[in-house]
Amino acid sequence: MRSGSASSEFSRGLIDRSGYASEKFAEGYDRHRLSPPPAVLKILTLVAQAERPRLVVDLGAGTGLSTRVWAGYAEQIVGIEANARMLKWARRVTQEPNIRYVQAFASNTGLCAGSADLVTCAQAFHWMEPAAVLREAGRILRSGGVFAAYDYDVPPAIHPEIDPAFAVHFAARRRARERLGLQAGSATWPKEQHLERIRESGLFCSAREIVCHGFQEVDAVRVTGLAESLGGPRTIFGEAAPEVEETFVHLREAAERVLANRSWPMVVSYRIRLGVK
Numbered sequence: 001m002r003s004g005s006a007s008s009e010f011s012r013g014l015i016d017r018s019g020y021a022s023e024k025f026a027e028g029y030d031r032h033r034l035s036p037p038p039a040v041l042k043i044l045t046l047v048a049q050a051e052r053p054r055l056v057v058d059l060g061a062g063t064g065l066s067t068r069v070w071a072g073y074a075e076q077i078v079g080i081e082a083n084a085r086m087l088k089w090a091r092r093v094t095q096e097p098n099i100r101y102v103q104a105f106a107s108n109t110g111l112c113a114g115s116a117d118l119v120t121c122a123q124a125f126h127w128m129e130p131a132a133v134l135r136e137a138g139r140i141l142r143s144g145g146v147f148a149a150y151d152y153d154v155p156p157a158i159h160p161e162i163d164p165a166f167a168v169h170f171a172a173r174r175r176a177r178e179r180l181g182l183q184a185g186s187a188t189w190p191k192e193q194h195l196e197r198i199r200e201s202g203l204f205c206s207a208r209e210i211v212c213h214g215f216q217e218v219d220a221v222r223v224t225g226l227a228e229s230l231g232g233p234r235t236i237f238g239e240a241a242p243e244v245e246e247t248f249v250h251l252r253e254a255a256e257r258v259l260a261n262r263s264w265p266m267v268v269s270y271r272i273r274l275g276v277k
């Protein structure tokens, strides 16, 4: 593991209490969470004016969902991940020879200055101390290269009978986190402020938000698996927040009732906050 600095303490604390390092979490995460749709890749390569980027660096790569997706679109891809358990799974399920992973904090990648066309941060920028990570992104990007922090909206649009149950469960998790002092990174670094952080860094000649969407076929198992992976396993709440379990059961029942044995296209909205160096 590349040594962290004081700026990594925030991420380290978050990872320690996230439940993401627990046994089996990475496997379920990788099965149920989402890979970015082609529209995200198209937008980023267009803005970076790199039809086939030479190097894409994915910060907070997790199990590699946002890293592997670049295999056919870029020459080389490097995933940077601090959590050893997530990284182990990423390495296990990544076959593509043009992808490698580094166990490191995003503020200290060890990569060469000016080498990257794109630095991405998928569902991960709110886990990081933004100033230090933007400095590192600015260092490793070539001139005209793009830093992009992108996130999908939760809950996704699945079905009018499932979406409210998903929203209630997600809200119950958030309230329980607040009450138990298990706050997610977004409580400190809200996603809505990513663009402001990029602008105020002064490292990018232009910054803006672009939105797009993708589709993903889901069945009831995938819907509940996705909900389970958002914000860590339910076990981190223990018996201190029974409403998390109750709302989860309600969501599962709604998904099973509506989707039964079929799959259904879910619509996922993405917000890409980007800066051009």
Ligand SMILES: C[S@@+](CC[C@H](N)C(=O)[O-])C[C@H]1O[C@@H](n2cnc3c(N)ncnc32)[C@H](O)[C@@H]1O
Binding pocket: 008, 011, 012, 015, 020, 033, 034, 059, 060, 061, 062, 063, 064, 065, 066, 080, 081, 082, 083, 086, 104, 105, 106, 107, 121, 122, 123, 124, 127, 128, 129
């Ligand atoms: C929600 S996951 C996103 C994973 C992946 N990008 C995806 O789209 O599924 C956030 C990941 O960022 C990692 N992470 C958080 N802070 C980090 C940091 N400062 N440096 C590197 N990785 C970090 C966490 O360990 C976690 O695996």
